[in-house]
Amino acid sequence: MKKLLLFLPLLLFTTITAYAQQDTMLIHQRAILIDTHNDVLSNEQINHLDIGKLQTEGQLDLVRAKAGGLDGQVFSIWCGPEYGKGTAFRYANREIDSLYALINRYPDKIVLVRNSSELLKAVADKKFAALIGVEGGHMIEDRMDYIDSLHNRGMCYLTLTWNNSTSWATSAYEERFKHDSLKFHGLTDYGRQIVHHLNDLGVMIDLSHPSEQTFYDVLATTNKPVIASHSCAYALNPHQRNLKDAQLKALAKNGGVVFVNFYSGFVDSTYAKKAAVFRHKHKAQLDSLINIYHDEDLANDRLYALYRAESNEVRPPLSLLIKHIDYIAKLIGVDHVGIGSDFDGAESYPQGMDDVTDYPKITAALLRLGYSEKDIDKILGGNFIRVLKANTGK
Numbered sequence: 001m002k003k004l005l006l007f008l009p010l011l012l013f014t015t016i017t018a019y020a021q022q023d024t025m026l027i028h029q030r031a032i033l034i035d036t037h038n039d040v041l042s043n044e045q046i047n048h049l050d051i052g053k054l055q056t057e058g059q060l061d062l063v064r065a066k067a068g069g070l071d072g073q074v075f076s077i078w079c080g081p082e083y084g085k086g087t088a089f090r091y092a093n094r095e096i097d098s099l100y101a102l103i104n105r106y107p108d109k110i111v112l113v114r115n116s117s118e119l120l121k122a123v124a125d126k127k128f129a130a131l132i133g134v135e136g137g138h139m140i141e142d143r144m145d146y147i148d149s150l151h152n153r154g155m156c157y158l159t160l161t162w163n164n165s166t167s168w169a170t171s172a173y174e175e176r177f178k179h180d181s182l183k184f185h186g187l188t189d190y191g192r193q194i195v196h197h198l199n200d201l202g203v204m205i206d207l208s209h210p211s212e213q214t215f216y217d218v219l220a221t222t223n224k225p226v227i228a229s230h231s232c233a234y235a236l237n238p239h240q241r242n243l244k245d246a247q248l249k250a251l252a253k254n255g256g257v258v259f260v261n262f263y264s265g266f267v268d269s270t271y272a273k274k275a276a277v278f279r280h281k282h283k284a285q286l287d288s289l290i291n292i293y294h295d296e297d298l299a300n301d302r303l304y305a306l307y308r309a310e311s312n313e314v315r316p317p318l319s320l321l322i323k324h325i326d327y328i329a330k331l332i333g334v335d336h337v338g339i340g341s342d343f344d345g346a347e348s349y350p351q352g353m354d355d356v357t358d359y360p361k362i363t364a365a366l367l368r369l370g371y372s373e374k375d376i377d378k379i380l381g382g383n384f385i386r387v388l389k390a391n392t393g394k
């Protein structure tokens with residue numbers, strides 16, 4: 001009896017923890033989870049992984065998506081600034097082709113959706129909802145008919161710039177590093193016409209990469225709620241890709257949503273320095289990996305994988321990622337924050353955030369912070385569905 005009494009608290013604790021875990025998974029699986037940014041398609045051009053099947057590389061495939069409670073994904077269509085007039089639009093279409101091929105290969109598992117009602121139908125049909133986000137205005141090559149064409153193929157958002165400015169909108173990167181050589185700042189008249197055209201078509205405007213001036217110029221122009229598909233809070237990490245408090249408040253006033261990025265470099269202000277030390281230490285190997293892959297990002301990924309224990313030390317704690325979500329929710333309201341991981345697009349994510357199977361950890365952390373099930377529904381997908389509907393009208 002005495003022995004039993006001694007074990008009783010431990011028994012109770014174990015039972016409560018098990019129940020809590022069950023509840024978390026129940027709440028997590030019941031919620032619709034949509035991630036607004038993943039780069040697997042751009043990588044697929046290089047590594048040819050079939051994400052319809054379970055993979056040991058990368059962060060997303062349809063098998064792991066199910067385990068992580070991920071109901072839909074905005075696939076990022078991206079090419080670098082080395083693609084310009086005559087090549088960028090074509091490259092974007094090649095990536096869309098590869099998504100279409102995936103959908104054709106697994107028609108029972110995945111379906112293209114263009115609006116919120118199609119998204120909800122996909123979830124009801126237990127099919128993975130695939131959406132298309134075009135990350136970089138250079139892919140429209142200054143042509144309105146290219147916007148129409150990408151919209152026809154399913155583009156649900158256009159990130160007005162990537163790190164490179166376009167002839168009609170400046171980027172956060174260039175405002176920061178090439179400020180004096182820029183011919184203009186923000187949005188031009190043609191840029192304003194593009195915003196109107198996107199509004200008319202019901203394509204969401206993504207302000208994750210554009211400059212602060214472009215950000216405000218768009219808010220003064222758009223008649224629909226905008227998004228930042230993969231950015232964090234500048235107050236927690238002053239990086240040009242993150243949004244300042246005033247920007248976050250303006251975004252909320254517009255009815256928009258910021259989807260929090262998981263990349264260690266946007267989450268943690270100390271990451272860049274620590275990562276540079278790590279890369280410097282293994283410089284010779286990194287250089288030879290760049291020679292093999294002809295792609296610095298991929299080479300970085302490989303280096304991090306080769307030195308897993310060491311690179312783990314460089315990663316921020318998961319709590320810091322949660323802090324960004326919590327900070328934004330407290331500043332502008334739980335209706336204006338969501339998830340835009342940037343999985344498959346960066347070399348490092350917070351500890352414990354290794355792939356799409358780790359999303360339940362976010363739900364667990366938010367529950368511990370006192371967020372209600374209703375709040376969590378909004379953060380995981382409800383806010384995305386609302387803003388998509390506000391743009392497409394259905």
Ligand SMILES: [Zn+2]
Nearest residue numbers: 135208209230
């Ligand atoms: Zn990006």
